[in-house]
Amino acid sequence: MKKVFQWETIQKITEYISDGLQIVDYEGKLIFCNRKSAMLDDIDIMDSLGKHITEIYPSLDESNSTILKVLKTGEPILNLEQRYTTYLGNEINTVNSTIPLHDSRGKIIGAVEISKNITDMKKLSEQVVDLQKVVLGSEERFTEDKPLYKFEDIITEDPRTIKMISRAMKAAMTDASVLVVGDTGTGKELLVQAIHNSSNRNNKPFIVQNCASLPESLLEGILFGTLKGGFTGSINRPGLFEIANDGTLFLDEINSMPNQLQTKILRVIQDGKFRRIGDTRIREANVRIIAAVNEDPFEAIEKGNLRRDLFYRLNTITLNLNRLTERNGDIEVLTKYFVNKFNKKYFRNVKGITKEVTEIFDNFSWMGNVRELEHVIEGAISLIEGEWITIYDIPEYLKGNKKRIDNSDLNLRKRLSVLEVELIEEAMKVSNGNISKASLLLNIPRQTLQYKLKKGGAKN
Numbered sequence: 001m002k003k004v005f006q007w008e009t010i011q012k013i014t015e016y017i018s019d020g021l022q023i024v025d026y027e028g029k030l031i032f033c034n035r036k037s038a039m040l041d042d043i044d045i046m047d048s049l050g051k052h053i054t055e056i057y058p059s060l061d062e063s064n065s066t067i068l069k070v071l072k073t074g075e076p077i078l079n080l081e082q083r084y085t086t087y088l089g090n091e092i093n094t095v096n097s098t099i100p101l102h103d104s105r106g107k108i109i110g111a112v113e114i115s116k117n118i119t120d121m122k123k124l125s126e127q128v129v130d131l132q133k134v135v136l137g138s139e140e141r142f143t144e145d146k147p148l149y150k151f152e153d154i155i156t157e158d159p160r161t162i163k164m165i166s167r168a169m170k171a172a173m174t175d176a177s178v179l180v181v182g183d184t185g186t187g188k189e190l191l192v193q194a195i196h197n198s199s200n201r202n203n204k205p206f207i208v209q210n211c212a213s214l215p216e217s218l219l220e221g222i223l224f225g226t227l228k229g230g231f232t233g234s235i236n237r238p239g240l241f242e243i244a245n246d247g248t249l250f251l252d253e254i255n256s257m258p259n260q261l262q263t264k265i266l267r268v269i270q271d272g273k274f275r276r277i278g279d280t281r282i283r284e285a286n287v288r289i290i291a292a293v294n295e296d297p298f299e300a301i302e303k304g305n306l307r308r309d310l311f312y313r314l315n316t317i318t319l320n321l322n323r324l325t326e327r328n329g330d331i332e333v334l335t336k337y338f339v340n341k342f343n344k345k346y347f348r349n350v351k352g353i354t355k356e357v358t359e360i361f362d363n364f365s366w367m368g369n370v371r372e373l374e375h376v377i378e379g380a381i382s383l384i385e386g387e388w389i390t391i392y393d394i395p396e397y398l399k400g401n402k403k404r405i406d407n408s409d410l411n412l413r414k415r416l417s418v419l420e421v422e423l424i425e426e427a428m429k430v431s432n433g434n435i436s437k438a439s440l441l442l443n444i445p446r447q448t449l450q451y452k453l454k455k456g457g458a459k460n
């Protein structure tokens with residue numbers, strides 16, 4: 001037969017193939033390798049041609065090399081998944097088909113291996129598995145038998161908070177979306193649970209999803225679900241909108257949700273319709289949405305963290321949880337409540353806090369709000385020996401003001417820098433040493449806080 005193509009032509013054609021292609025002779029020496037294959041394996045074509053494949057891939061031998069096996073047996077190996085590390089350290093997943101080459105008399109003269117790179121697909125499918133775990137985690141959250149809070153569990157004497165709670169009770173009777181606004185530790189979750197618990201959805205799912213903790217691609221899959229993908233091998237998975245059907249979905253820190261996803265949430269709120277990722281079918285969900293933001297919503301809009309259209313849709317009912325220091329009488333009533341609570345837990349008989357501690361509590365800034373107060377009291381009661389919580393039972397940082405400020409010194413700069421150090425120490429304490437969180441509390445850039453911490457003054 002007349003030779004139609006030159007070797008170079010074939011070589012050129014293989015450059016357009018998206019799979020890796022390698023050909024070895026009967027001894028196992030590389031005689032052809034396309035660019036794709038070289039890139040995949042981090043090898044140099046010119047350097048590798050003529051070399052035995054065990055020399056090119058030191059980790060290969062007769063026992064694990066498909067090429068050598070095929071040369072030996074003369075039987076093809078098809079669609080075998082392989083995982084290996086290139087000499088540059090890249091982990092590669094491939095699906096290989098290795099076929100023996102025979103001459104006209106049937107003698108083996110070599111083998112060809114075609115490799116499909118599935119590294120990215122593999123990563124994607126692992127992501128889907130992770131996603132499934134998170135979704136399952138949410139289901140567990142729902143089936144958990146820890147009872148949800150009720151309105152009676154919200155302790156307050158502050159007139160504005162009492163008014164807000166009575167609005168929340170009315171809101172619970174409706175299906176309207178609700179926006180809860182409040183700083184960290186002000187009781188947002190408590191309030192949202194109480195709303196669900198006293199609504200007529202209370203025997204249906206209550207699902208919480210924090211929107212700040214996940215990357216966009218995962219969060220979208222979690223919320224809307226995924227459809228079985230041919231190559232990812234994932235199973236069909238419902239999202240939280242389906243899992244929470246007839247119940248309540250609490251989207252916490254919605255101001256940290258990526259913008260595009262906020263648009264999709266708005267759409268579901270408007271018409272209850274959504275699609276699983278990869279699906280064309282439109283599904284409907286009857287879910288009540290409660291969202292929370294931990295910053296002023298108008299500032300969040302200004303900064304681009306919250307979409308204006310979503311805000312106006314949620315804003316029909318907005319419930320504001322004030323900071324602990326802005327509530328009248330709450331430090332006192334909550335202190336009593338927590339003393340009682342932890343007396344029970346630690347089998348103590350603590351009567352309360354001393355006058356001195358009362359004064360410290362009243363003047364403290366409580367940036368961690370109710371949660372911080374709760375921790376301070378639990379910490380004190382768990383270790384206490386006497387009947388009263390004294391200044392010796394509470395953390396040092398609460399007493400900062402008293403110890404350091406010399407009231408006779410009115411030098412403004414000096415006094416401000418003392419205050420700054422105290423605020424930084426407190427923020428670091430409340431955020432458990434997490435600089436990013438502390439910088440958010442202090443409302444200063446992370447780098448500024450880092451600089452100030454490095455400069456000294458505040459203890460880290």
Ligand SMILES: Nc1ncnc2c1ncn2[C@@H]1O[C@H](COP(=O)(O)OP(=O)(O)OP(=O)(O)O)[C@@H](O)[C@H]1O
Nearest residue numbers: 153154155183184185186187188189190294370371
């Ligand atoms: N009014 C209250 N009465 C009793 N306990 C409260 C009250 N407010 C908050 N708590 C307690 O304070 C802690 C923090 O409350 P919660 O988790 O609801 O705060 P949050 O606003 O969701 O905070 P974060 O933004 O940090 O998630 C919880 O242990 C809760 O029980």
Ligand SMILES: [Mg+2]
Nearest residue numbers: 185188189252
């Ligand atoms: Mg919360």
